[in-house]
Amino acid sequence: MGPLSATPDSAALTRLVRVALGQAPADTVIRGARLVNVFNEQVEEPGAVALAGGRIASLGPELPGWQGPETQVFEARGLYLIPGLIDGHTHLDSIFQLGAYSSLALARGNTAAVSETAMIAGAWGLQGVRAVLAEARQTLMRVFFVTPSLVPPFPQWETSAGMSAGEIVGLLDDPACLGLGETYWPGVIDQDPRPQITFAAALARGKRIGGHAAGARGTRLMAYAASGVSDCHESTTAEEALERIRLGLMAQVREGIVRREMEAVVPALKDLPDSRLVSLVTDLCPLDELVAEGAMNVLAKKAVALGVNPARAVAWCSYNPAQYYGLRGLGAVAPGYIADLALVEDLTDFRAAMVFLEGRLVARDGAMLAEQPAFVYPPEARHTVQSRAVTLEDLRVPASGSEARVRAANAVNGTITREVEALAPVRDGSATPDPARDLLKMAHINRHAPGLEMGLGFATGWGLKAGALATTLIWDTCNIFGLGASDAELALALNRARELGGGWVVARGEQILAELPLPLAGAVSPEPVAEIQRRVEACETALRDLGCIQERPFLTAQTFCFTGLPFLRLTNKGLLDVRARRMVEVVL
Known part of the structure; x- marks a missing residue:
């Protein structure tokens, strides 16, 4: 529906006045409801509410003129009426x-x-x-x-x-x-x-x-x-x-x-x-x-x-x-207000017995009565990932010697990172992850342009012993972010997220263990929320089976590149020290 009902015209206002005076029948009468008054912050004794034209006309003792041949009557029987x-x-x-x-x-x-x-x-x-x-x-x-x-x-x-x-x-x-x-x-x-x-x-x-x-x-x-x-x-x-x-x-x-x-x-x-x-x-x-x-x-x-x-x-x-x-x-049960209302069983659990939208009953006992129209995104929404696939060569972090001292983003909690130093094994001139020491490689790809613009870095605090994750659901860029216990597994997860047109992916070896496709703009699933939640749980379970110690990896992965919070963040342009507001080198 539109965000707000149209302002009542003169005829609608006249009708509200007439209903309030008992001179015209209401569309709907709710009887025996205990009104929760948000103005004086009190709960009133049971009374009646008259609705007309999607708005509240009056409340209090029921007037004889409220009922007409087409008036709907709902018996609240002491339920609480809230906005x-x-x-x-x-x-x-x-x-x-x-x-x-x-x-x-x-x-x-x-x-x-x-x-x-x-x-x-x-x-x-x-x-x-x-x-x-x-x-x-x-x-x-x-x-x-x-x-x-x-x-x-x-x-x-x-x-x-x-x-x-x-x-x-x-x-x-x-x-x-x-x-x-x-x-x-x-x-x-x-x-x-x-x-x-x-x-x-x-x-x-x-x-x-x-x-x-x-x-x-x-x-x-x-x-x-x-x-x-x-x-x-x-x-x-x-x-x-x-x-x-x-x-x-x-x-x-x-x-x-x-x-x-x-x-x-x-x-x-x-x-x-x-x-x-x-x-x-x-x-x-x-x-x-x-x-x-x-x-x-x-x-x-x-x-x-x-x-x-x-x-x-x-x-x-x-x-x-x-x-x-x-x-x-909006927001109150009072004369002239839009009749968006809920009858709840009590004021401790707030379990809704009936829900009204502009005076129309749309839900009862937690189940919808009104049908929600389906909305189909335009076809181009499924083609927003423009970057090319990643190769192992793309994931190289040039370094010399047998070990390299690197900056790493440590996951302090679900949203905050801090900078730590770690030693990364060097193989064939490239710094590599070391899951035995909780050191993962991470990548952040600009998915909004052809080619490959990618920042690389290292992460700790995840606990993964094997495998990788990748996601396009990252604040606020919705690029492709991934981290992995090996370059090969990281590449697999990143490329699968790209193939899906966006989503959440967990991989191990050469196998995809779990995924949540987000094909609409790389950020939205067309599935019901219950199915989305089932897939999120499958992804998180797969990560925990791989050793992940993050309490909420679905959230932590979204925020790990977020430049609106401190301290060390990986962007598609490189490693960013948020507090100092400057890009920093990965290899020290």
Whole structure:
């Protein structure tokens, strides 16, 4: 559906008034529902709600005039009526199609989301973003988007499909675009002219500028906020969240696949006198959690478990993000608001018994009743990998002697690396991996151009004793990245990812052990989320069987080349010291 319903015309407004007065029948009446009020953060006694023309006309004691011959009546029998939940910061532009996500999330009471588009922009440029927007327009749940401010974030060090400033600014005029997506703070406070152009364009249109202020505090955070940035989902401590709120930034508390920070942050926020600048976000929910439980309903459940007043928890997941983004008519159960609603069994688990979208029942007991239209990507989406195949000769790292001292990126955790030194065996004049000492070779290929532009390096902290992995799902370039215990296995995995048109591959010897094809722009699978999750688990199991010690290798592989986080990263142009902002040599 479109991101927001059309503004009611005079006839629609007159009808809402007449229904509210009991002078005209409602389209739908929900009886016996306990309203969760996000304005006064209270739960009200059971009452009735009248819906007309996709909006809420009135609530409270039922009026005789609400029922007509065509009025639908739903008996809530004490269930709790909450506004549809809204994820104010997520990434729905890769891994799965929007329709696959919508079918799972909407059925659990998640009626809207605000998605980044940096991954699909890096994978397929403006064409990719437009494809996602086209699917969003026919997806049942409301999907808004923010456009990346820089594609790629650091073109001097990395290559992606790319978008010009003019293309980015053009997207800001789309009604479904709520602003610019997260922009890494170092470039902003260093006064890079590129974000200044897109920031000014967003502010001129009254749109939001998303933040990514990991590690920024004090004067640097002040300068970042002064640039026009108005939110941040990177608070890892209560102190960081409170500092952002003090500066007027929306503190988007994250709980998802990348990090889980609610336990560290929420206790300090739950009793704030005014929590309008607090919202909960997934930053992309884990696939297994999405399949089994849902999305924002899981976060509301956890907030209550952490001691948050249930009505306040609901506001953090609905009204606050709606107000922040200017989504007038969403996020509350009140007269005149759009009737995106969920009836939940209780305010501890938030299990949805019924879900309404613009007053229409679309899901019951966690299962969709309305059919999600299928969206087919254009044929050219399957031909975005342009680089040639890799040979063993391509993977040579020239070195002399019997051993070479090399820089290696050590996987500290799922997202952070640090520089370490290691000794690599030298064979035939090339530094090679040494899995016995946890030293793997890694490669990063620019897939967006013919030929072969590739950076090479070494990695530790993975534990692989044999085999290799390769993936095109890497932040934010969607190039081809791989690491392996031998050059031959690394080449096999890299070339298989290329043959698939994108995906995730695990290889050993001459055999492909597991794979997840991502043929749509090299970043998206057309399969249902449950099948994608099954393949991810197969890939991770294969890696663990090969000795991988990373807790979440699917995530770690995505972030291992990510230049938005410290410290040592491999790009298609070579090895980058992120803090020093310079390319460095592999062999010391």
